[in-house]
Amino acid sequence: MGLPTKLSPFMCSALLFYTVFASFPFAITSADFTNLVYKGCASQKFQDPSSSQTLKSLFDSLVLQSSQKTFLSTTSGEGQNAISGLYQCRGDLTTSQCNSCVKKIPTLASKLCGEVVAARVQLGGCYLRYEIAGFKQVSGTEFLFKICKSDQASGSSGFEEKRDSAFAMVENGMKNGTGGLFYAGTYQSVYVLGQCEGDLGTGDCGDCVKSADQKAKTECGDSISGQIYLQKCYINYSYYPNGVPSITSSSGTVGSRHHTQRTVAIAVGGLAAFGFLVVCLMFVRQLMKKHGGKHGDYY
Structure with missing residues (x-):
């Protein structure tokens, strides 16, 4: 079936609507906050068959609440x-974003760990952990996992001093409550981020981050970037010899990227819509001229 040779006003409106909204899917992108960082699984399996349903109920509750809060313990x-x-x-x-992150974990936990009595799954932007009653407790500063980049800053002018000053900045920010239980910022050529678990006080959070900073120094040494995960807090840092990119926090990075993509999508959609609008107006004008020749003008 061929295309119609004439456009009705209704078709113009439909094309205009489609053109604008067809552009928006290009603004949707996946973010690295849902990427898997690590998993920790207990070796013991559930003994009681009903525990599987109990765990599912727990997961459902946590996922539901993650659309309203960035931390929950239940x-x-x-x-x-x-x-x-x-x-x-x-x-x-x-x-x-929190909900998008958390809701990926139950499936991952089941796939990576199976039905075990305790597990923790850490993604780029969130983590979830659970344990059955009576499971062995560990210190909030228990060392869990590290990622140290192989590239070294050896020979870079003042790397250790800059890194240590950045660590001190995030420690003080946590202890003073400047950033609550989350802090991200830049000190000269070093970008650093710290996050504590939601039930910690600011003092305990600062102490936990300090332990993570010390662990980063011993575990990662002169690595230009590293991530250290403790039981109740974690940090990551990156060293940029030529200067940190024009961002002040990871929220700024993500937010700016999404805003730019939305702006581009709207601009493209707007231009296309404008083009169709011009075509439709030209068609209506010609139609009015024809009607004007036969029946007189509308005005």
């Missing part, structure tokens, strides 16, 4: 079969 079940769990989203994520 318990599902009772007695020896109770399972406690929590999630923590990075402080620069919106609740929508």
Whole structure:
């Protein structure tokens, strides 16, 4: 079937609507805050068959709340079969991003760990952990995982001093409550980010981050970037010899990128819509001229 040779006003409107909104899917992108960082799985499996359903109920509750809060700790079940769990989203994520991050974890936990009595899954922007009643407790500063880039800053002028000053900045920011339980910033050529678990006080948060900073020095040495994960806090840092890119926090990076893409999509859609509008107006003008020749002008 061929295309119509004439455009009706209704078709113009439909084309205009389609052109504007067809451009918007290009603004949707995936973000690295849902990428897997690491997983920790207990070796012991559930003994009680009902524990699987209890864990599912816990996951459902945590995922539901993640659309409203960036941290939640709760318990599902009772007695020896109770399972406690929590999630923590990075402080620069919106609740929508937090939910997108957290809701990926239950499936990952099941795939990576199976039905174990305790597990923790860490993504780029959030983590979720759970444990059955009576599971062994560990210190909030227990060392869990590290990522140290192989590239070294050896020979770079003042790397250690800049890194240590950046660490001190984030420690003080946490202790003073400047950034709450999340802090991100730049000191000269070093970008640093710290996040604590939501039930920590600012003093304990600062102490936890300080432990993570010290661990970064011993574990990563002169690596130009590193990530250190403790039980109740984590940090990551990056060294840019030629200067940190024009960002002040990870929220600024993500926000700017999304804003730019939305702007481009709207601009492209707007230009295309304007083009169709011009075509439609020209058609209507010609139509009016024809009607004017036969029946007189409209005005």
